[in-house]
Amino acid sequence: MSLLRNPLAVMCLVLAVVLAAVGAVGAADGPSIVAVDGSTDHGDLEGIPLIDDVVGMAEVPGGGGYWMVASDGGVFAFGDAGFHGSTGDIDLDQPVVAMAPTPTGDGYWLAASDGGVFAFGDAGFFGSMGGIELTEPVVGMASTSTGDGYWLVASDGGIFAFGGAAFHGSAGAIALDEPIVAMASVPEDGGYWLLARDGGVFTFGHAASFEGSAVDPTRKVDALSIGADTDGGYWVVTGDGAVHSFGPVEREPSSGPACRSEAVRGGSISPTGIWLYTTPIDVPMPGYTSSATAIDGASIEEQLVYAQACQPLGEPGPLVTPASGPVSSRFGVRLHPIWGVNILHAGIDIAAPGGSDVVAAGAGTVIAIDVRSAYGTTVAIDHGDRVATVYAHLAAVVVEVGDEVEQGQAIGTIGSTGFVTGAHLHLELRVNGEPVDPSAHMGY
Ligand SMILES: [Zn+2]
Numbered sequence: 001m002s003l004l005r006n007p008l009a010v011m012c013l014v015l016a017v018v019l020a021a022v023g024a025v026g027a028a029d030g031p032s033i034v035a036v037d038g039s040t041d042h043g044d045l046e047g048i049p050l051i052d053d054v055v056g057m058a059e060v061p062g063g064g065g066y067w068m069v070a071s072d073g074g075v076f077a078f079g080d081a082g083f084h085g086s087t088g089d090i091d092l093d094q095p096v097v098a099m100a101p102t103p104t105g106d107g108y109w110l111a112a113s114d115g116g117v118f119a120f121g122d123a124g125f126f127g128s129m130g131g132i133e134l135t136e137p138v139v140g141m142a143s144t145s146t147g148d149g150y151w152l153v154a155s156d157g158g159i160f161a162f163g164g165a166a167f168h169g170s171a172g173a174i175a176l177d178e179p180i181v182a183m184a185s186v187p188e189d190g191g192y193w194l195l196a197r198d199g200g201v202f203t204f205g206h207a208a209s210f211e212g213s214a215v216d217p218t219r220k221v222d223a224l225s226i227g228a229d230t231d232g233g234y235w236v237v238t239g240d241g242a243v244h245s246f247g248p249v250e251r252e253p254s255s256g257p258a259c260r261s262e263a264v265r266g267g268s269i270s271p272t273g274i275w276l277y278t279t280p281i282d283v284p285m286p287g288y289t290s291s292a293t294a295i296d297g298a299s300i301e302e303q304l305v306y307a308q309a310c311q312p313l314g315e316p317g318p319l320v321t322p323a324s325g326p327v328s329s330r331f332g333v334r335l336h337p338i339w340g341v342n343i344l345h346a347g348i349d350i351a352a353p354g355g356s357d358v359v360a361a362g363a364g365t366v367i368a369i370d371v372r373s374a375y376g377t378t379v380a381i382d383h384g385d386r387v388a389t390v391y392a393h394l395a396a397v398v399v400e401v402g403d404e405v406e407q408g409q410a411i412g413t414i415g416s417t418g419f420v421t422g423a424h425l426h427l428e429l430r431v432n433g434e435p436v437d438p439s440a441h442m443g444y
Pocket of ligand 1: 347348425427
């Protein structure tokens with residue numbers, strides 16, 4: 001491990017320790033491993049403040065351990081995985097982006113985004129593109145089944161073959177909707193698969209059959225990793241932690257998303273195990289997995305993302321009227337009464353006397369209570385199916401974050417907090433985070 005190799009590293013380490021001491025770091029300090037569906041957990045980097053992000057992991061061929069690699073080339077070995085060296089003492093021009101083990105596990109290669117290849121242990125060096133001007137960065141790497149060569153893939157699908165690795169074609173000439181993010185070689189050296197960020201799979205070589213892809217037009221998450229099985233099938237890991245299998249696979253993966261309070265960054269998938277590596281969510285990351293608990297300091301929009309990322313997209317059910325009074329302003333673009341500009345009115349206004357009850361339009365979980373300049377005191381309720389309601393300009397709130405509420409249960413009172421011309425309720429209905437007109441769902 002090379003945490004203390006320069007003064008900056010020491011500074012970062014000290015900073016991390018201080019942050020942890022004052023409680024500013026709410027979640028795990030470092031990347032964690034999620035061993036999926038009975039896969040053996042060999043340990044992870046949790047608790048170790050890293051200088052650089054983990055960018056990849058690889059299983060020891062045949063099982064028993066795995067490596068994690070950071071963007072500075074630092075390699076961390078777990079279980080039976082031997083440590084064969086890292087690039088911690090090498091000046092990298094560009095960050096490491098991928099790693100591949102030798103067939104025996106007695107060595108590994110690291111690939112940098114500029115095509116530089118670094119060989120450790122028994123891994124032979126067969127050439128690299130370091131120093132060559134690439135139009136697109138290298139994003140993935142795979143080795144042959146005998147370890148006599150390797151391929152690199154760039155984000156435009158360009159394939160570069162070294163040593164005994166045969167060139168079977170590339171997606172460099174294909175107009176991609178989304179960039180390539182990973183590759184996997186077929187076990188018999190007959191070809192390879194490329195995985196695009198939208199889940200599209202491209203197959204090259206006679207033995208690399210196309211068995212389907214995870215492209216989903218409603219996706220909120222990116223495809224991250226692809227792994228080969230022994231019989232021509234493959235797995236794709238997506239950012240919600242779901243593991244998708246295609247074609248014949250020896251070991252059925254877990255089907256559901258792993259809803260956690262960490263973001264899934266990648267994984268290693270093989271016949272002997274499936275592991276995901278995750279990092280704490282510290283910035284808003286639409287589409288990444290989360291627990292359904294609220295996070296201190298996050299906005300309502302962030303809370304919605306955190307709470308609903310793992311939910312399947314559904315339709316709003318029937319809603320009850322949350323306040324007793326007429327609709328005074330409808331959903332749609334309107335001249336804003338205070339700002340004087342045309343702007344989307346993202347909900348409906350219900351005029352009601354100040355202090356009268358505001359009730360939950362549907363059953364759900366209170367996921368956010370926020371005081372905002374325009375919305376004033378605001379409550380957000382998650383109804384599941386990525387459906388939420390938001391109640392603004394409240395005078396008082398009588399629920400707490402995390403409360404389960406029934407449809408019609410009082411959550412607060414009508415007020416005039418925020419930018420308003422008089423007491424009313426501003427009600428929003430959000431589906432998949434986007435505001436839609438609530439009127440049709442509550443009989444107005
Ligand atoms: Zn309004």
